Amino acid sequence: MIYFDNGATTLPKPDGVFRAVRHAMGLGNPGRGGHNLSLQGARLLYSVREHFCTHFSAPSPNHVCFFYSATEALNRVMKSVLYQGGTVLISDMEHNAVRRPALSLARRGGTVCYFKGHGREEEIVSSFGAAVKEAHRAGRDVKLAVFLHTSNICRQTLPVKKLTDLCRKNEILSLVDCAQAAGHLPLHLQDLGADGLCMPSHKGLFGIAGAGVLLCSPKLKDTLEQVPTLVQGGAGSASLEEDMPLFLPERLEAGTPGLPAIASMGAGLSFIEKRGYEQISGQLSMLYKHCADRLMHIQGITLQASELRGIGPLLFTADHMDNAVLSDALSARGVCVREGLHCAPLAHDSIGTGRDGGIRVSFSVFNTTAQIDRFVCILKEELCAAGACR
Amino acid sequence: MNKANERKCIIAMSSMTYAMRGETLLNNNRLYTRVIKLPKGSTPKGCGYGLELSCSFLERAVQMLEHAGIKHGIVLR
Numbered sequence: 001m002i003y004f005d006n007g008a009t010t011l012p013k014p015d016g017v018f019r020a021v022r023h024a025m026g027l028g029n030p031g032r033g034g035h036n037l038s039l040q041g042a043r044l045l046y047s048v049r050e051h052f053c054t055h056f057s058a059p060s061p062n063h064v065c066f067f068y069s070a071t072e073a074l075n076r077v078m079k080s081v082l083y084q085g086g087t088v089l090i091s092d093m094e095h096n097a098v099r100r101p102a103l104s105l106a107r108r109g110g111t112v113c114y115f116k117g118h119g120r121e122e123e124i125v126s127s128f129g130a131a132v133k134e135a136h137r138a139g140r141d142v143k144l145a146v147f148l149h150t151s152n153i154c155r156q157t158l159p160v161k162k163l164t165d166l167c168r169k170n171e172i173l174s175l176v177d178c179a180q181a182a183g184h185l186p187l188h189l190q191d192l193g194a195d196g197l198c199m200p201s202h203k204g205l206f207g208i209a210g211a212g213v214l215l216c217s218p219k220l221k222d223t224l225e226q227v228p229t230l231v232q233g234g235a236g237s238a239s240l241e242e243d244m245p246l247f248l249p250e251r252l253e254a255g256t257p258g259l260p261a262i263a264s265m266g267a268g269l270s271f272i273e274k275r276g277y278e279q280i281s282g283q284l285s286m287l288y289k290h291c292a293d294r295l296m297h298i299q300g301i302t303l304q305a306s307e308l309r310g311i312g313p314l315l316f317t318a319d320h321m322d323n324a325v326l327s328d329a330l331s332a333r334g335v336c337v338r339e340g341l342h343c344a345p346l347a348h349d350s351i352g353t354g355r356d357g358g359i360r361v362s363f364s365v366f367n368t369t370a371q372i373d374r375f376v377c378i379l380k381e382e383l384c385a386a387g388a389c390r
Numbered sequence: 391m392n393k394a395n396e397r398k399c400i401i402a403m404s405s406m407t408y409a410m411r412g413e414t415l416l417n418n419n420r421l422y423t424r425v426i427k428l429p430k431g432s433t434p435k436g437c438g439y440g441l442e443l444s445c446s447f448l449e450r451a452v453q454m455l456e457h458a459g460i461k462h463g464i465v466l467r
Contacts, residue, residue, distance in 0.1 A: 030406070031406035031439070033427065034426055039425060042406055042410065042425070043410065046406075046407065046410035046414075049407065049410075050414070060411070060459070061407055061410070061411055062407055062408070062411070235405075236406055236437070236439075237405060237406060237435075237436070237437055237438040237439060238433075238435040238436055238437075238438060239435070239436035239437050240434070240435050240436030241436065245404075245405055246404075247404055247405050247407075247408070247461065249407055250405045250406065250407060
């Protein structure tokens, strides 16, 4: 099996992740009792919170909130900040995790504005500035800008610091979707100047599915503590109160936390720290280049958005064959890649792969150049077998 | 006075995260404490958590928590 769908979920998981999940499954419900197993659960939950706080430079563990996915984290922030309406600014490269909640807000009286999220850094920054100006000229109250750090369909990284600088200058809160960047390169909330970073457990952080994180700035924390909560439920304390607790993270964490998934993220983070970002990002870049260099010489294949720079997956399309049929043929030969729109139709429209999308190849540190060489060989054979290697 | 006979005080905490932060801070500073579920009726808001520690540490502990911005509630002596 050759697994190149790490953009969807990383596989395999490090051994420490399995151990962490097993350990967490033996503990009680965190913060839901005074007995030993519940307190051990609470300690484990807190230790992961503290770990994330240190690793991503959040102001304190109270600025680290756990959700059931990054999508939930993004939704919660967007819908909380814009609960009374207003404008949200998003890039044209966003995943549906950002596009759909933005459009849902627009259906309820809010407004969505877009800026160009692909191409050269100057183009992106200039497009962002122009979108803010245009919104202000139209009398719109831009409350929040949400944009990805790294694309989930191609090699595009946004100039996050420059965009957050513009946000601060214009008194706009900034929220960065780090789903494809977390675990691949160092991210520091304070250095990036962002108000929020969201990331899932199961991708670059090597955890299991079922958890996501929001790291927030003091300003976003204050905002989220002042607006009504979108989800209410048990929080383990202040049970007689009608509303959720006043303070983050408990204010946002209604219901039993997914301790095994959260613990797995913590173990994934330890794995990343042991490897080091230099090695991880170096290996991912090397794998990308090795693969791109070979794919560009295959007849019947077009590399998409290959001029873009940064980190991110590799995208290609078959010139004379349906991408889904080709992907199926690859799967039958033991190669896992992901075809289609990757839940990012907006991004595919923006880079010109429109309604059909493409085939995405996304690596992890467990992949090798030998796997790429084998994949390239299988790809050529399948294209020729279908008469599509012209 | 041996440890078993030492009088214990409880600092009610605003949330489990603050309780954990407080426990970590105080233990790192050798003001030995542990998180406990608050005794019934000790807070008007219903169940909650607190830090149990020797009353002789109490004043220093409260100062330390406040200095670190760790929110706490009433002190139960």
